[in-house]
Amino acid sequence: MSSVAESDRTARADVLNLVTHERQARDRGWWAALKRCYLPGATIQSSWFDGTAEEYMELSKEMFDQTPSSHRLGLPVIDVHGERAIAEVPMTIEFRGVFRGVEVDVASHIRMLHRVEKGRAGWCFAASVAIFDRDVMTATLPGADPALSAEDLRGGRPSYRALGLWMTDHGYSVPSDRYGVDRPAEIDWLYKEAFAWLGLPR
Template sequence: MPADDVTQMVLRERQSRDRGRYTEMAACFADDSMAQMNWCTGTGAEYARQTRAMAGRGDYAVQRLGPPAVRIDGDRAPVEPPLIIEWRNGVHGTKADPASACRSRCRARRGTDGRWRIARITSIYEKDTLVPVLPGARLTVDRDEPARHRPSYRFLAWYLNREGRTVGDHHLGDDRPEAVAERYRAEHAWLRQDPAPAASATL
């Protein structure tokens, strides 16, 4: 079934990222693809390369995936798996588990070879948390630092900025519902192969 093919391709890309199979991850993207995360913007191949480099620095994260929603129209299919990004780090000597809940927005496209690949991918951030690994442990965090960031990806941005990667406040998140609604309208237009409004042309 086409929906099964699309689902497995998207899940394969996510699993390949977590398991360090970066060549397989890159192969899930079309040559003219675009990936936009809050720490990386580029082609799918560049996204895989930067993910490899990040893992090489010891910066690992895993994704807990939920069942993706798939809608197919001809050779196009928007796919949306819900997920939680989890990783472990130290906060002033105390081990902590940040977790970021979001949903991935993928545009899958079937090529002339009959294979489905990701044409675009981004995330819509929902909320995140930061808890100590050991119950009762005290996290020493300057409240003003994470409070500078938007609530949909506050601790994710705080962590990445601590690691030297600048995260802007323009990314899609449920705390800005108008921008999210505009994204869904653009996805619907793309599925119908209608010309998208200029404001919706980017991720």
């Protein structure tokens, strides 16, 4: 095996380790460990947030007890070129709580598209963007009904409609301009830009 191939293999393993530990730290509230996963000035775009990783972590501390969530990861696809990498990570964000007096489960199926760079401290996230596929809100008890109306659903993006209702009900603003499979041209542009940054155009 060539030294380049071995180096790429090691880099992919390191990026995979970063991906899994970052979400573990977020779900456990291990804020110092979470901070180590990001470069200074790194950016994050999710349903409810668009800004720096530092700001994200501060707001996540507030959310941790008020609106707890968990993240289930699928197998990432990782491309490495030199000291940069792109990691696409399938993920399901799960919430359980009360929505309009009814206990519900909310599951949002997304892809995180991470730009990763190698620095002195190893591989860290430089930018992370959520791409929304679909979501669902389900009452935890058969027969219960959260009483959604046509007005609730009108204008909601099908790629993150239930998540948007949940987050808005809990006091968070969810813009309508997030990346979602219902707007494929925007996703295509996002991937082209990301891989141009990597230096491996698709």
